[in-house]
Amino acid sequence: MKLTDPTQTLAALIRCPSVTPEEGGALTTLGDMLGQLGFTNDRVTFSEEGTADVENLYSRLGSSGPHLMFAGHTDVVPVGDKEAWTQGPFSAEIVDGEMYGRGAVDMKGGIACFVSALARYIERRGAPEGSVSLLITGDEEGPSVNGTEKLLGYAKTKGEQWDAAVVGEPTNPEQMGDMIKIGRRGSLSGTLTVEGIQGHVAYPHLADNPLRGLIKLADALLDPPLDAGNERFPPSNLEITSIDTGNAATNVIPARTTARFNIRFNDIWTAESLANELRSRLERAAGEAGLRPGRGPVRYSVEFDARSSPSFLTRDNALIEALSDAVAEATGKTPALSTTGGTSDARFIKDYCPVVEFGLVGKTMHMVDERVALSDLESLTGIYELFIERWFERRASETEAR
Structure with a gap:
């Protein structure tokens, strides 16, 4: 050779x-x-x-x-x-x-x-x-x-x-x-889980659809934009990559739903500061008035992957x-x-x-x-x-x- x-x-x-x-x-x-x-x-x-x-x-x-x-x-x-x-x-x-x-x-x-x-x-x-x-x-x-x-x-x-x-x-x-x-850019992935109450879609007052809460929380993650970028980096960007309820039935309100997301972030953030910003957004959004009158705060949890990239x-x-x-x-x-x-x-x-x-x-x-x-x-x-x-x-x- x-x-x-x-x-x-x-x-x-x-x-x-x-x-x-x-x-x-x-x-x-x-x-x-x-x-x-x-x-x-x-x-x-x-x-x-x-x-x-x-x-x-x-x-x-x-x-x-x-x-x-x-x-x-x-x-x-x-x-x-x-x-x-x-x-x-x-x-x-x-x-x-x-x-x-x-x-x-x-x-x-x-x-x-x-x-x-x-x-x-x-x-x-x-x-x-x-x-x-x-x-x-x-x-x-x-x-x-x-x-x-x-x-x-x-x-x-x-x-x-x-x-x-x-x-x-x-x-x-x-x-x-x-x-x-x-x-x-850095990379940080997370999993957002919203809890509800399973029930029949014909009797929504007896159930609590977690997808309604998930929509609200996902919107808080996406808006406003995380930043405008800087001289060397484009704006940080969050993408929802999956939403899963594990529910194949069309007449059942699910008990729980999960969304996974990934953020590609610039040097304005560290993984820790970015995670803290997202937690704050979720907490504010969860406590606001629900999509259905009479409901309390959205019940949720969020976990971030340990193996982030700076x-x-x-x-x-x-x-x-x-x-x-x-x-x-x-x-x-x-x-x-x-x-x-x-x-x-x-x-x-x-x-x-x-x-x-x-x-x-x-x-x-x-x-x-x-x-x-x-x-x-x-x-x-x-x-x-x-x-x-x-x-x-x-x-x-x-x-x-x-």
């Missing part, structure tokens, strides 16, 4: 059926590639009751600083309807200049391009004057319990420290060079500028600096070092016929190689200036 060719490195990874939590040979294949480049590999499996064991990989080249980390995941989502794929989901077939396969853009493609960028860098310049590591999990598409968060902690106990990190998630919405993620914003200008300059040089475009989208494993990495995200175009991620243009693989490999060069140059200049 020619490691400087991202088409070959990606094909080798796609052919590993690594659907979460199965390793599928992907970490072994990646470790072999990195070993050829001089990296030292550390494979570690993490476990937790109620979840599947997950294999992870930490690889490092070099023993001194500065230390650049590339982070990502080799696990992929299920293929869905296999018969709907025009090419085998793990075949890495190339049709009309595109490679098909689960993980092509999310995110085996990003990993393959970084490996090829390193191979080119080493071939042309030798190893960087410092260290490069890859922190790769098999648990990003799953519960994210036995992956990046634990691997970071494990590596730290071994004495690992990082100066900056890049996560290779697909960040570009339309074309290569569109967008760098310099932060992420919002964060990276302010390391040297890291952001090194990547932005590389994108501009390779593509001729000035990338937008964004905090949009869902959560990623960057939420764990930001506690250890500054982190940004940049990868492929994400249009087909998780879809049937997930695929990537070969031209985009070449583009991203070039960007990563330039970034590695720019980042180490900046660090060397900073050291000389001290």
Whole structure:
């Protein structure tokens, strides 16, 4: 295999059926590639009751600083309807200049391009004057319990420290060079339960329909808007994602109803302050006059998931500028600096070092016929190689200036 060719490195990874939590040979294949480049590999499996064991990989080249980390995941989502794929989901077939396969853009493609960028860098310049590591999990598409968060902690106990990190998630919405993620909104989920009195719909005075109360409380969660956003983040947004009574009958008023919701929030809030705001809204709404005369306050409870994700914003200008300059040089475009989208494993990495995200175009991620243009693989490999060069140059200049 020619490691400087991202088409070959990606094909080798796609052919590993690594659907979460199965390793599928992907970490072994990646470790072999990195070993050829001089990296030292550390494979570690993490476990937790109620979840599947997950294999992870930490690889490092070099023993001194500065230390650049590339982070990502080799696990992929299920293929869905296999018969709907025009090419085998793990075949890495190339049709009309595109490679098909689960993980092509999310995110085996990003990993393959970084490996090829390193191979080119080493071939042309030798190893960087410092260290490069890859922190790769098999648990990003799953519960994210036995992956990046634990691997970071494990590596730290071994004495690992990082100066900056890049996560290779697909960040570009339309074309290569569109967008760098310099932060992420937080995520908080909750469950609202409203209690009523079950009864016959023909005798509503003998019952108390909890859906009436739920409508009132849900409206309080949604209005007024949580905030108007700020310079770096869009407005925080709450969505009701399900309402369930467990009632299949049309002539029965249910005894209880439950609504689940999720908020993607900006750095105006913490998970704690946001939860407190929502509790206050619910309490006020529950105590107001009911939808039916003569009823008392709405009886409800609300619980928030313990595993919330904080919002964060990276302010390391040297890291952001090194990547932005590389994108501009390779593509001729000035990338937008964004905090949009869902959560990623960057939420764990930001506690250890500054982190940004940049990868492929994400249009087909998780879809049937997930695929990537070969031209985009070449583009991203070039960007990563330039970034590695720019980042180490900046660090060397900073050291000389001290």
